[in-house]
Amino acid sequence: MLFTVGSLGAVKMFDNCERILYCRLTPWLQTRRTGPATSSINAGNMDRPVHLSNIFDPVSTPAQAILELSWLVLWICAGIFVIVSGLLVYTIIRFRRRRADDDEPPQVYGSNQIELAWTVIPLLTVFVLFLVTTRTITAVQHTVPSAEALLVTVVGHQWWWEIRYPALGIVTANELHVPVSDQTQPLPTFLKLQSVDVVHSFWVPRLAGKTDVIPNRDNQMWIEPHEPGLYLGQCAEYCGTQHANMLLRVTVHPRDDFDRWVAAQQQPPVHDPSVQAGRDLFQATACVNCHTVQETVANGTFGPDLSHLMSRATLAAGVVDNTPQNLRAWMRNPQQLKPGNLMPDMKLTPQELEHIVAYLVTLQ
Amino acid sequence: MAFADYPTAPPHSDVRHLPLLVQLHDWVVTVDHKRLGLMYICTGLVFFAVGGLEASIMRWQLAFPSHDVVAPEVFNRLFTMHGTTMVFLFGMPIILGMANYLVPLMIGARDLAFPRLNAFGFWLSLFSGLLLYFSYLGGEGLSGAGTAPDVGWFAYAPLTERAFSRGYSTDYWILSLLVGGIGSVATSINMVTTVLCMRCKGMTLARMPLFVWLLLVVAVMILFAMPPLTAAQVMLLLDRYLGARFFDTQAGGSALLWQHFFWIFGHPEVYILMLPGFAAASEIIPVFSRKPMFGYAAMVGATISIGFISMGVWAHHMFAVGMSATANSFFAASTMLIAVPTGIKIFNWLATMYGGKIRFATPMLFCIGFLFQFLCAGLTGIMLAATPFDWQLTDSYFVVAHFHYVLIGGLLFTIFAAMYYWFPKATGRMLSETLGRWHFWLLVIGFNLTFGPQHLLGILGMPRRIYTYAPGRGWELLNLLSSLGVVFQALAVLFFVWNVIRALRQGALAGDDPWDAWTLEWTTTSPPPEYNFETLPEVRSRRPLWDVKHPYDPDWRHE
Numbered sequence: 001m002l003f004t005v006g007s008l009g010a011v012k013m014f015d016n017c018e019r020i021l022y023c024r025l026t027p028w029l030q031t032r033r034t035g036p037a038t039s040s041i042n043a044g045n046m047d048r049p050v051h052l053s054n055i056f057d058p059v060s061t062p063a064q065a066i067l068e069l070s071w072l073v074l075w076i077c078a079g080i081f082v083i084v085s086g087l088l089v090y091t092i093i094r095f096r097r098r099r100a101d102d103d104e105p106p107q108v109y110g111s112n113q114i115e116l117a118w119t120v121i122p123l124l125t126v127f128v129l130f131l132v133t134t135r136t137i138t139a140v141q142h143t144v145p146s147a148e149a150l151l152v153t154v155v156g157h158q159w160w161w162e163i164r165y166p167a168l169g170i171v172t173a174n175e176l177h178v179p180v181s182d183q184t185q186p187l188p189t190f191l192k193l194q195s196v197d198v199v200h201s202f203w204v205p206r207l208a209g210k211t212d213v214i215p216n217r218d219n220q221m222w223i224e225p226h227e228p229g230l231y232l233g234q235c236a237e238y239c240g241t242q243h244a245n246m247l248l249r250v251t252v253h254p255r256d257d258f259d260r261w262v263a264a265q266q267q268p269p270v271h272d273p274s275v276q277a278g279r280d281l282f283q284a285t286a287c288v289n290c291h292t293v294q295e296t297v298a299n300g301t302f303g304p305d306l307s308h309l310m311s312r313a314t315l316a317a318g319v320v321d322n323t324p325q326n327l328r329a330w331m332r333n334p335q336q337l338k339p340g341n342l343m344p345d346m347k348l349t350p351q352e353l354e355h356i357v358a359y360l361v362t363l364q
Numbered sequence: 365m366a367f368a369d370y371p372t373a374p375p376h377s378d379v380r381h382l383p384l385l386v387q388l389h390d391w392v393v394t395v396d397h398k399r400l401g402l403m404y405i406c407t408g409l410v411f412f413a414v415g416g417l418e419a420s421i422m423r424w425q426l427a428f429p430s431h432d433v434v435a436p437e438v439f440n441r442l443f444t445m446h447g448t449t450m451v452f453l454f455g456m457p458i459i460l461g462m463a464n465y466l467v468p469l470m471i472g473a474r475d476l477a478f479p480r481l482n483a484f485g486f487w488l489s490l491f492s493g494l495l496l497y498f499s500y501l502g503g504e505g506l507s508g509a510g511t512a513p514d515v516g517w518f519a520y521a522p523l524t525e526r527a528f529s530r531g532y533s534t535d536y537w538i539l540s541l542l543v544g545g546i547g548s549v550a551t552s553i554n555m556v557t558t559v560l561c562m563r564c565k566g567m568t569l570a571r572m573p574l575f576v577w578l579l580l581v582v583a584v585m586i587l588f589a590m591p592p593l594t595a596a597q598v599m600l601l602l603d604r605y606l607g608a609r610f611f612d613t614q615a616g617g618s619a620l621l622w623q624h625f626f627w628i629f630g631h632p633e634v635y636i637l638m639l640p641g642f643a644a645a646s647e648i649i650p651v652f653s654r655k656p657m658f659g660y661a662a663m664v665g666a667t668i669s670i671g672f673i674s675m676g677v678w679a680h681h682m683f684a685v686g687m688s689a690t691a692n693s694f695f696a697a698s699t700m701l702i703a704v705p706t707g708i709k710i711f712n713w714l715a716t717m718y719g720g721k722i723r724f725a726t727p728m729l730f731c732i733g734f735l736f737q738f739l740c741a742g743l744t745g746i747m748l749a750a751t752p753f754d755w756q757l758t759d760s761y762f763v764v765a766h767f768h769y770v771l772i773g774g775l776l777f778t779i780f781a782a783m784y785y786w787f788p789k790a791t792g793r794m795l796s797e798t799l800g801r802w803h804f805w806l807l808v809i810g811f812n813l814t815f816g817p818q819h820l821l822g823i824l825g826m827p828r829r830i831y832t833y834a835p836g837r838g839w840e841l842l843n844l845l846s847s848l849g850v851v852f853q854a855l856a857v858l859f860f861v862w863n864v865i866r867a868l869r870q871g872a873l874a875g876d877d878p879w880d881a882w883t884l885e886w887t888t889t890s891p892p893p894e895y896n897f898e899t900l901p902e903v904r905s906r907r908p909l910w911d912v913k914h915p916y917d918p919d920w921r922h923e
Contacts, residue, residue: 053825066752077743097721110659136752141689205825209755215613219686236759236827244830
């Protein structure tokens, strides 16, 4: 118990130690992995740097506001822990029964003054906690989008994220790209959260607390990241078989970088004549019922938009790196990489598979 | 009373020499509160072992990143069954079993008010458990989807609608809880009636043992908390089979409606499980500190306040669903408020020990473990009550750690304390102190090793209910430590099983009052006869046996 509370208090130091520790230990732990079905495909993960999603290391305004409150609550709780457990330890040691002492101790039945004291002091503590809590609730919840704020709609699906930028005409999946916000030019991003099926929850710990993504209800949250970088998160509300593999990647770009990303996403999909066979095949199969490739007959919305598929870093909501090899494995048998997911095995012949992969990898 | 001339055998008579079939038949048809209590407890312990096994498989899966022990849907069934089992098939039966066994003995009654209703309640509980586990065989149904339910123990809509949960597994879950809930309500009505109407002469409400007071509050809470759950289960069944649209979001239903219904049941349920633990601690700590409970009236008052406030805190499970700031503040306030009466209890236990002469027998060891661990659970509870902090922590492993500190660190430890304390009364034999100490220390180490690191996993962004995780998120070492703890916990439980078997065969004889205790159950033989007391006792204070043992300084002079 001391271990727990102590580590909570030292979590900032812990953060640094952990980075070092994990860099050393990770290779060893990874060799312990089993599961031949996925290990060869996951091999790409081996060299990835450790990405911590520590809530005590926030980079965005709402997460920082939460952390300020958290430290206060944590210190108050740590104080209570030290006092009460100290009293307990003292009592246990001081008032243990000595050998051969069979006399009953003085019988004490209670004391109204003492009872009053340990009712009133906690009440006051709780009142203070309530006030600071309410202040932070209001600060986070009552922020309204400014005129320049970026508006994004995030739609939860079993088991991936659809990400739409209505003002920019961009639709992508699983990887949210936002501009950095600095003090001279604040640029928060407001997320409208919707679900097409069951309850999910949007959580990127270093950017903000989680907000549930609920069907038949629009929720809203906001982030205002101050440091460019990649921040990981994932669905935090159990949503069915592949809840564990509903990962989120948020890339925070410097301004000009973000503008370049927007411009690239706004381009129509690449039309490469050399992969005409694959394109025809793609458009002639049931792929188009679920997936969209802009400016083609493929306009399904059940699965991720593929117009700029290869601009994304991962496949299957973060399960594997987005490489042609993994794409091929994914299409050959989607149930192997992510058992239970809703993409059917299209029973493609090896040759058809090659054609379609060749087509898809042109969708930069 | 008619009971007085009931033909009964004295303890240790030749009942044991009856043919096995006759003995079993006796157990099946019994309406004796002690036998039903023991059957409740045994049912609970069997399901505890099953739930623990499920948890161990989950921890084995999570011990390493991308570890492939069980398939995703199997893992999801495991945590659904683990949660449902531990709350409804271990927690509820064991607390109702303790209440069944002890309340009549403590208030000097011969049985509960409605013995046959009591038997009915037990058999409903047992069959609700069997029904749930039958889903492993029958859940597949005709449509070929799923075996055991895999919707999580709070089964958030609309995942439970037929569009997302095909087959019959979810129906088994619904019906099992429906049946079990009716059983719990029946037993609660019985308990309330018994406590209010069947106390022995002289036992005013203010002289009841705290154990009885707390169980009375628990029984009343069950009466208020269970009906919303039952109603929600019926609504869900209507949705699934009669085309109602309560929770069917695709037809305009509300996903949040289910959450409100469930947690209006679910949060009082936490206290329904926890208060019997407090009840046991409130009996054991005074006896082993050799002092009366400090602030009896404050303890009763705190319990009743917990009962009331717990009915108004449910939406703290829903801070992340996007409620208004006003609603969030209200539920933060009510949740923090409940820390006050809970704190009063901890302080009163502490004050009871202060100035005493503490004997560290196994029941007391478990109570001391409980005090430290429940303190941690309470403090992480305050962190979770601070709404914005909760936005980060909810649905993460921090929450998993928090409620296991409540339910294992708090409840399970007090249940074991109660087992060691009242086992001699129920069987006439003492459990071994040596094995008990092994049990205690292994469980302390294993429990804290398993659930301590989970706080940090939550802080590092690990959500609950994931069947796998990729390496490189900083979760490897903590998960491995957490899984290692399971080994110690399993060993601890084995020591307990061994201890019980050993004690039943060759344990030292207990006598009527092995702990030099003060409440009425220790005035009768161990095990008590079917009619409990040869003559119904009469009490003048909260500690009738103290008065008998100290005739020159009885309690009734001071109370």
